[in-house]
Amino acid sequence: MGVVVVAAGSGTRLGAERPKAFVEVVGTTILERAVAGVLEAAVDELVVVVPEDLVAEATGRVDPLRPEGVDVTVVAGGAERTDSVAAGLAALSDAVSVVLVHDAARCLTPVVVFERVLAALAAGAAGAIPGVPVVDTIKVVDAGGVITATPLRDSLRAVQTPQGFDRALLTAAHASGAAATDDAALVEALGHDVIVVEGDALGLKITTVDDLARAERLLSDH
Ligand SMILES: Nc1ccn([C@@H]2O[C@H](COP(=O)(O)OP(=O)(O)OP(=O)(O)O)[C@@H](O)[C@H]2O)c(=O)n1
Numbered sequence: 001m002g003v004v005v006v007a008a009g010s011g012t013r014l015g016a017e018r019p020k021a022f023v024e025v026v027g028t029t030i031l032e033r034a035v036a037g038v039l040e041a042a043v044d045e046l047v048v049v050v051p052e053d054l055v056a057e058a059t060g061r062v063d064p065l066r067p068e069g070v071d072v073t074v075v076a077g078g079a080e081r082t083d084s085v086a087a088g089l090a091a092l093s094d095a096v097s098v099v100l101v102h103d104a105a106r107c108l109t110p111v112v113v114f115e116r117v118l119a120a121l122a123a124g125a126a127g128a129i130p131g132v133p134v135v136d137t138i139k140v141v142d143a144g145g146v147i148t149a150t151p152l153r154d155s156l157r158a159v160q161t162p163q164g165f166d167r168a169l170l171t172a173a174h175a176s177g178a179a180a181t182d183d184a185a186l187v188e189a190l191g192h193d194v195i196v197v198e199g200d201a202l203g204l205k206i207t208t209v210d211d212l213a214r215a216e217r218l219l220s221d222h
C-alpha cells in the first residue's frame with residue numbers, strides 16, 4: 001500500500017512564518033507528526049510532497065522516521081492541493097495498486113482511521129474516506145446570501161483524510177484535470193461509488209491559529 005502525504009501548502013490561514021507543515025506543535029513539526037502517524041499503518045511506500053525549496057529540509061526530517069523496508073521519497077508539490085497530489089501519485093512505484101492520500105495538516109489522525117479506510121478498500125470499495133457527522137445545520141446559499149436549500153443533517157458528513165482508492169482509478173481521476181477540494185470528488189465525478197467510514201475528532205485539520213491551539217491542547221491531554 002502506498003501513501004501520499006501532501007504537505008506543500010503555504011498555510012495562509014494559519015499565518016505562520018514558515019509553510020504550515022514546518023510549524024511545530026509541542027516541539028515537533030506538523031510534517032514529522034503526520035509522517036510518524038502514517039508509518040504506524042501497514043505502509044510499503046510513502047511519498048511526501050512539500051514546497052520545492054524545502055525538499056532537502058523535509059528529507060532530513062523524514063529520513064530518521066523511516067522504518068526498515070519502507071520506501072520514503074520526498075518530492076516538490078504544486079500551486080494547488082490537486083497538483084501536489086498528482087505529483088505524489090507520479091512518484092509512487094508501479095508496484096503500488098492501492099493508495100491513501102493524507103493531509104499533513106491532519107497530523108493527529110489515529111492509525112485506526114487508516115485501518116478503517118484500508119478495510120473498506122479490502123472489502124471491495126473503489127474509494128473510501130473518513131467522515132464525521134456535522135453538528136450544525138448546513139444551508140446552501142446563492143451569491144446574494146439567500147438560502148436555496150437545507151440538506152437533511154443526518155445525510156451530511158464532514159470528511160477527513162486519509163482518502164483511499166485503487167491507484168489506477170485515482171490517477172485517471174486526476175488526469176481529468178478537474179478542480180476539487182478533495183480526491184473523492186474527482187473519483188465521484190467519474191461515476192464511481194466512494195464510501196464514507198467513521199472518522200475521528202483527532203482527524204481535525206490544522207487550518208487556523210485556533211486549530212493549532214486545539215491540537216496543542218489535545219496533545220497535552222494524551
Ligand atoms: N498547493 C498545495 C496546497 C495544499 N497542500 C496540502 O494539502 C493539505 C490541506 O490543505 P490546507 O490545510 O488548506 O493547507 P494550505 O493550503 O497550506 O492552507 P491555506 O489554504 O490556509 O493556505 C495540507 O496538508 C497542505 O500542505 C499541498 O500539498 N499543496
Ligand SMILES: C[C@](O)(CO)[C@H](O)COP(=O)(O)O
Pocket residue numbers: 081103158159160161181182183205
Ligand atoms: C481534503 C480535505 O482535507 C477534506 O476535508 C479538504 O477538502 C482540504 O481542503 P483545503 O481547502 O485544502 O484545506
